[in-house]
Structure formats: C-alpha cells, structure tokens
Amino acid sequence: MKSLTAQFWNEYWETMPRKELERVHLRRIRWLIKYAYENSKLYHKKYHEAGVKPDDVRTMDDFVKKVPFVTKDDILAAQAESPPFGGALACEYDDVLHVFQTSGTTGAPLRIPFTHYDTIKYGEDWVYGFWAVGIRPSDSFYFAFGWGMYVGFWSCYWGVRRLGAKVISGGGVSTEDRIRQMQALKPTVLVATPTYALYIAETCRKMGVDPRSLGLKYFYGAGEPGPTALPKLREELESSFGVKAYELYGVAEVGAIAPACPTQIGVHLNESNYHCLVVDPETGELVSEGERGENVVTSFAQLAQPVIKYRTKDVVEWHYSEPCECGRTWVLYKGSVLGRTDYVVKIRGINVYQTAVENIVRSVPGTSPHLEMHIRLDERGMDDMLVRVEADPSVPRDSYKDLSERIAEELRAAIGVRLDVEVVPPGTLPRYELKAKKMFDHRPKERRLPSGV
Ligand SMILES: [Zn+2]
Incomplete structure (x- = not known):
C-alpha cells in the first residue's frame, strides 16, 4: 500500500542518477530500434536508406549521429500510402485498442493508434505530476472538455483511473451547465485548457457566481502554453479560482511526456517512458544544456506506432545535469514549451x-x-x-x-x-x-x- 505522505509517485524512477538513466535509455533505445526495424515498414525503409542496421547502434553517440530523425510528415505519408495506418504501424492491427486523431486543420489528420500497454503508460505520465503537487486518491476531477477524438484529456482520464480518484465528466454540456455541475458535485481538480478555464471564470462572473465558491483546489491544464509557461496566466487562474495551477506538456502522437514540477518553474520529461534530445531546428545539431532548441523525443511506451528521434517542433530549454529543487533527476524543461518552431x-x-x-x-x-x-x-x-x-x-x-x-x-x-x-x-x-x-x-x-x- 502506497503511503499518502510519500513525496514521489515512483521514487526509484524519479530520482534515478543521470548515469543510470543513460544506461537504461541506451538499452531501451537499442531494443526499440530493433523492434521498429523489424515490425514497421516506415522505420525499416528509413533506416535502410540511412544505411543503419539495428546492430550499428551501440552507444548513445551512435544514436545521436547515425539514426535519422522521424517527422509527422513521415508518419502521415506512411498512413496515406496504405490507410488507415500503413507502414507506421508496428503491432498487429488486433492489438490496437484505442485510436485517436489530430484535427488535421493543416492537411490530412494524423491517426494515432495505441496498444493497451501504451494507454496504461500514457495515463500514468499524468500521475507523476498529480502526486508531486499533492493530488491524492481522495481528490475528485472535473473534466471540462468534450471527450472528442483528441487524446489529450482522455489520457488524463486514464491517469485519474490509475491514481484511483473520482472522475466527473463534463462532456457535451454548455459552460453554464458545467459550472452548475461543479457547484453541485464540488470537484477539487479542474482539468481544462488554460484559456477555457479563464472562460469558465468569466462565465461564472456573468452568472453572478464567484469562481472561488466552486471549492476547487487545483487547476491542471494541458494543450497550450499554460500556468508554467505564462506566469501572468498562472496568477489569473490562481486568483480567479483560489487554486494552485499546474500544467502538463504533452505531444498527442508521443505521450503526456512531461508532468508538472511542483515548484512551477517548469515540467519534467518522464524519463521512465521517454528520452529526449534538444537540437537546433535548422541544423539538427544538439544544443548545449541551458540552451533553447527543438525537442526531439523517443518513446518507450508507444509500441503501436513508434516514435524514435521524433521532431516535435516544440521549442524548449533543457536542464539535466543537476537534480531539480523538487528532488527529481529528470530533464527539466524550464518554462515548459516556449513556442513552436513553425x-x-x-x-x-x-x-x-x-x-x-x-x-x-x-x-x-x-x-x-x-x-x-x-x-x-x-x-x-x-x-x-x-x-x-x-x-x-x-x-x-x-x-x-x-x-x-x-x-x-x-x-x-x-x-x-x-x-x-x-x-x-x-x-x-x-x-x-x-x-x-x-x-x-x-x-x-x-x-x-x-x-x-
Ligand atoms: Zn522539479
């Protein structure tokens, strides 16, 4: 039985020394490259064209220098060639348990399949952040979103199930009705995009309701730059609702990759599930610690449609050699996501x-x-x-x-x-x-x- 006063959700992983993390990452990367090469036509072709065989990747330096990047366009092209998933898929179709897609506002939507294992790991990403900021199974979550085809808050729901807290669905109703639901059911955590949360506060005031009277204790957002990236937004959220406000940085087709740091200075890459490199978006060369660049992520928890050295187009500033004030050794993205390379x-x-x-x-x-x-x-x-x-x-x-x-x-x-x-x-x-x-x-x-x- 887990102690409710424990500081970490999983102390072993969250405080693992950097050297040990590097050893685990290399072992997993080597396994993953072999898995993708053997099971995904997209990766087989990509590595073949780059002249790389799985056995050529023996060190982290090999991974950085020899293994090609993968982009969203690569996955889209593989899906278009043979719908629905084409050569991007690495598992049996029967093993795909959940399918999502992106909005496709700038072209064809990207389909995102997950195995059952992937969804469990994706959900748990959130729990590391919940636990670190003090959210416990006795809390109750209000989901102010429409349960559509975007994975974002679905994965949060998987996380809340993993934590064992109460779920209150705010799907398919108006903002006013959501406020009435919160008045009646008194959730302690509001899950929404930050700007929608501000809109809830605005609507409360129009209805003559003080947003503080809802009794919320936490705001936990995702989907756009939030309370970590934008301190003024944090102040607005915290003073409007009387809550502490946190955010998670996620990439739909990769995972809920970086849960909140309780100090609110940034978010931490969940290094039990992901590895990252931060590169100059123009040259693709690694940037030094403390510098800004494009986040390139590898997931150990996306086995349906692997993402290895995946260009997220998110601009981050990374820190990793010293443990954070919160005790974690995981990569800190200071200020969360700072922008998009686009x-x-x-x-x-x-x-x-x-x-x-x-x-x-x-x-x-x-x-x-x-x-x-x-x-x-x-x-x-x-x-x-x-x-x-x-x-x-x-x-x-x-x-x-x-x-x-x-x-x-x-x-x-x-x-x-x-x-x-x-x-x-x-x-x-x-x-x-x-x-x-x-x-x-x-x-x-x-x-x-x-x-x-
Ligand atoms: Zn921290």
Whole structure:
C-alpha cells in the first residue's frame, strides 16, 4: 500500500542518477530500434536508406549521429500510402485498442493508434505530476472538455483511473451547465485548457457566481502554453479560482511526456517512458544544456506506432545535469514549451517566441487574457508580427491607442524589437473550448523556418 505522505509517485524512477538513466535509455533505445526495424515498414525503409542496421547502434553517440530523425510528415505519408495506418504501424492491427486523431486543420489528420500497454503508460505520465503537487486518491476531477477524438484529456482520464480518484465528466454540456455541475458535485481538480478555464471564470462572473465558491483546489491544464509557461496566466487562474495551477506538456502522437514540477518553474520529461534530445531546428545539431532548441523525443511506451528521434517542433530549454529543487533527476524543461518552431519569428536577428510575447502583453495593466499573434511579412519582405489584444472591460475606448503604445513599448524594452499592437474591445476575439488559436501565420510557406527536416 502506497503511503499518502510519500513525496514521489515512483521514487526509484524519479530520482534515478543521470548515469543510470543513460544506461537504461541506451538499452531501451537499442531494443526499440530493433523492434521498429523489424515490425514497421516506415522505420525499416528509413533506416535502410540511412544505411543503419539495428546492430550499428551501440552507444548513445551512435544514436545521436547515425539514426535519422522521424517527422509527422513521415508518419502521415506512411498512413496515406496504405490507410488507415500503413507502414507506421508496428503491432498487429488486433492489438490496437484505442485510436485517436489530430484535427488535421493543416492537411490530412494524423491517426494515432495505441496498444493497451501504451494507454496504461500514457495515463500514468499524468500521475507523476498529480502526486508531486499533492493530488491524492481522495481528490475528485472535473473534466471540462468534450471527450472528442483528441487524446489529450482522455489520457488524463486514464491517469485519474490509475491514481484511483473520482472522475466527473463534463462532456457535451454548455459552460453554464458545467459550472452548475461543479457547484453541485464540488470537484477539487479542474482539468481544462488554460484559456477555457479563464472562460469558465468569466462565465461564472456573468452568472453572478464567484469562481472561488466552486471549492476547487487545483487547476491542471494541458494543450497550450499554460500556468508554467505564462506566469501572468498562472496568477489569473490562481486568483480567479483560489487554486494552485499546474500544467502538463504533452505531444498527442508521443505521450503526456512531461508532468508538472511542483515548484512551477517548469515540467519534467518522464524519463521512465521517454528520452529526449534538444537540437537546433535548422541544423539538427544538439544544443548545449541551458540552451533553447527543438525537442526531439523517443518513446518507450508507444509500441503501436513508434516514435524514435521524433521532431516535435516544440521549442524548449533543457536542464539535466543537476537534480531539480523538487528532488527529481529528470530533464527539466524550464518554462515548459516556449513556442513552436513553425512560429519562431526572426526580427533583426532576434528569435521572438510566442510565450515571450504573451507574457509581456499580459503583464501590462488594462489587457485581458485574450490575444492573437499574426506573423506576416513587412513591406521589405522581412518577418514581422502584429499583436491583437482585447482590452479589459474597465478601459475606456478612447484610451486604446495609449494602451497599444504602452504594450508596444514594453515589448520593445523586453525583447528588443518593435511589434505592431492593436487593442480591440472586449469580446472581439473568439473563445475556444480546446486549444485557443493564438498564432496566425500569413507568410508564404517557403518563408517559414525550415523544420522537420
Ligand atoms: Zn522539479
């Protein structure tokens, strides 16, 4: 029986010395490469073309230098060649127990199959974070999402089952009804995307309900930059609901890879299930510890559709040689996900990240949490960004111009470039139940940063 006062969900794994983690990773990577080579046509072809045989990978250096990257486009192409999963699948079709897909807003949807084992491991990813922040089996979870075809919060549900806590489904009802359900059932943990949680708070106030009266103790989000990446958003969530707010960083086709650090400074890669390399998105070369780059992940818990040296396009800053304050030895992604390689804008040589812009805008008094970032080319054909932000209802309309000047000045002071800012009235920008769409890229495709190569 697990002690409820234990600090870790699994101390053995979470505090494993780095050297030992490296040994376990290498052993698993070698097994995984052989498994994928023998069972997945996609990997067989990929490794054959690169001139790599499983036995050639004997050291971590071999893995870094010889094994090719895999991209979402590789998996999509394999699926399109022979639907539904084609050469991307490595297990028997009968062993696929759960199927999801991505939205496919920019093309064909990516199908994501899982074996039963994969779902158990994917779910447990969440539990490491729950336990670390103090959530226990006596807690009850409210799921404010529609139980659709996206794996995100389904995997959270698997995790809550693993923890043994209570599940309250908020599927298929309006925001108002969700609030009434929470009033009646008094859950202690709210699971939602961060911007939808803010919308719940906004709706509560419209209904004359103090969001604090719901009695929640925790917010635990995923799906978009959240309370770790955006401190101002954390303050808003924590003060609105009277909770502690945490987030998990997940990649749908890979796993719920990085649960929360209780210190709220970042999230930790679950190294019992995943291995990562952080690389320069343009050259594919490893970046040093403490630097930013694209997260490249290998999963030991995705046996249906393997992901080995998979380019996530997520920008992270990694730390691994010293244990974290929370006691974990696992890789720390400081500030969680900082942006997407697709949306990095280089203005006069400076990389401008989504979360940096968002943090600065949110810190200016008079702004609301609702904003959009539009990437476009300026008249000289250089990358440029327009930030549209909703004013707080307390700001009079004739002050919008001053407010946009103030925001532009704060951005210039903090990141060293001037961005165009437009302040719009409350309620102008759309609200979303799942991921809020905040980035809009109006550049021609060939002008975007090369990634996924
Ligand atoms: Zn930590």
